[in-house]
Amino acid sequence: SQWGEENLQALSIQEGEDVTMNCSYKTYTTVVHWYRQDSGRGPALIILIRSNEREKRSGRLRATLDTSSQSSSLSITAAQCEDTAVYFCATEGTGSKLSFGKGAKLTVSP
């Protein structure tokens, strides 16, 4: 498998809290994609981080990438109810293939 077992997560937090989701991968990559998938919808890219960017920010999102430990994290600051979704990390393998991790189901309650 491309992924470590710790990728399967279910997180429940209150609105306003910060949350961090982690993923680790086994196969070398130079870029990690983070997608969110709302219930009944297709995944949508929310942030992409390359190996020359240890950290990337987009609004309340912050992604990190540590190629030496083959791990990436996605943090959401001051989570809101609309952040409720499943979050996947994905790496690019050979060709143009994206391989997805198991995902983290985030539930943000009011």
Added chain:
Amino acid sequence: GPKVLQIPSHQIIDMGQMVTLNCDPVSNHLYFYWYKQILGQQMEFLVNFYNGKVMEKSKLFKDQFSVERPDGSYFTLKIQPTALEDSAVYFCASSLLGGHTGQLYFGEGSKLTVL
């Protein structure tokens, strides 16, 4: 933003029948993909397609599966014959660029139920 359209959104068929799932990718995109997702699980890569050819396929892409994009129309996934284990949501995606620069845009999925 760019939209990938999938038709049908839901299809119920009997085991052994043929099914074709259709995908209308983003208009200027060059790379096309199918992924399979069983409820509550991760997205599993099936196949990618470029310049009229399959580039790479996974072990999930069984001999009963085929893809094509005739004359730049729909990018289709055909399963013939279907099996019970083919029940899943199939997501089509497209990207303008392949390799390490291509953001994938996904459709809303086609839910296939095989009885």
